[in-house]
Amino acid sequence: MSDPSAVGEPQLTAAHTLEYAYKRSLGPVLSRFFTGLRDKRIQGVKTGAGQVLVPPAEYDPATGEATTDEFVDVGPGGVVTSWAWVANPRAKHPLDHPFAFALVQLDGADTSLLHVVDTGDESSMSTGMRVKAKWADETIGQIQDIASFVPEEAS
Amino acid sequence: MRDVAIVSYSQTPYVRSERVRNEVEMLMPVIDAVVEQSGIARREIGFTCSGSTDYLAGQSFSFVMAVDAVGAWPPIKESHVEMDGAWALYEAWVKIQCGEVDSALAFSFGRSSMGETAETLALQTDPYTVAPLCPDTISMAALQARVGLDKGLFSERDMAEVAARCRRAAKDNPEAQLKGDFDVDKLLAEPYLVSPLRKHDCPPISDGAAAIVIAAGDLAKQVSKKPVWIRGIDHRLDSHQLGSRDLSLSPSTELAGKKAGVAQGPIDFAELHAPFSHQELILRRALGLADDVLVNPSGGPLAANPIMSAGLARIGEASRRIAAGKGQRAVAHATSGPCLQQNLVCVLEG
Incomplete structure (x- = not known):
């Protein structure tokens, strides 16, 4: 059998894109949360016991019971309940300059949201400080629609 | 509840980067040692369960190749958890509690050095x-x-x-x-x-593997002088x-x-x-x-x-x-x- 490449015929090639070629549904609760972010609203969901979970969940982690269908607007201001100062950001981090990962308890919420706080330097970070959400230039329904949290007094 | 004891344990020396050996080669001496020390013949071990994660290898079903280190012929009863080997041990313990088998091998492995x-x-x-x-x-x-x-x-x-x-x-x-x-x-x-x-508050990055053999009461007493x-x-x-x-x-x-x-x-x-x-x-x-x-x-x-x-x-x-x-x-x-x-x-x- 002759080798096709030896007689100048083109080799067969095909493009291969590594991907998950399907869409996932976010479900009723997170869909509402991310649609809210697109519209620059942060929403939590109430549990049967009246606690407001942010980010919202379909089930109350404390009891395993389904959460209610009552959504409430929270924030955009809140309090830093813990923070970690990242002096040397990694390429995959949301900010390319020093920042803090932080847990932010938004006004009206009973749980804290993990996100980033952008203050420029560590000395201006403290537990209990007030921050508010700074929106991305374009919001499309993802967690990065909140570009960062920034000190409230600076905004 | 059936009494269950650990009859042998073996692990690799832990290193920052295992440059030469792949996962199977890392596991083979560990599994050979743990089976030999158990006093139970390899063919007699009733169940095998491993714990590892595809995310370290960057390859789906990467754990399947690790079965090579156990010796899968003649056929064995085998399972895997995408968790630390401690949970593989837990599954093996449950298997013995169910009365299906009297002994089991649990093992785990990972090369953290291959990624971030x-x-x-x-x-x-x-x-x-x-x-x-x-x-x-x-x-x-x-x-x-x-x-x-x-x-x-x-x-x-x-x-x-x-x-x-x-x-x-x-x-x-x-x-x-x-x-x-x-x-x-x-x-x-x-x-x-x-x-x-x-830095001192954080763990080192380590490559390594570990394996353990457990056995039910009478068998454990029979094969081990010091069952735990x-x-x-x-x-x-x-x-x-x-x-x-x-x-x-x-x-x-x-x-x-x-x-x-x-x-x-x-x-x-x-x-x-x-x-x-x-x-x-x-x-x-x-x-x-x-x-x-x-x-x-x-x-x-x-x-x-x-x-x-x-x-x-x-x-x-x-x-x-x-x-x-x-x-x-x-x-x-x-x-x-x-x-x-x-x-x-x-x-x-x-």
């Missing part, structure tokens, strides 16, 4: 609300440490003392990776890595959302410890899967260990942190210490997920 493990592990967080921000393991642990520091439960000095003590203890462990004498004041003078954590009995084993978990937990506490460890019967007798020592220094302090409280209980005489995960094996290694190291007569009753603990999200507690007795 701190970023890889961020992929186990909520894929919609958290993972896109890539909170690496060190940053998440730092959030947890800050909560404990702010509440006054421990100090940065307490954390440095944990790290220094573990690495000093590791000097006696030929298989540990990071060992030596460190001065706490000098450690505290170091800059932060991710504040409030310094699993008196209780239980695992529990907390919410995957860090912001809905009090990170300075570990309710799942506390509950698993109660179910495993930690308080039903004196504890001579504990092997705790605490990759970050402050996590040992949180776990001590959650398990109700007295201040004088010796923790991590092997050096623990601060001396070697083979991802997917570090939990099984705690159980294995504890069993070896009891078998060597250096204690009668011990607690071994394994964790999974960020900030001690899921916890397994095992009570061992000689």
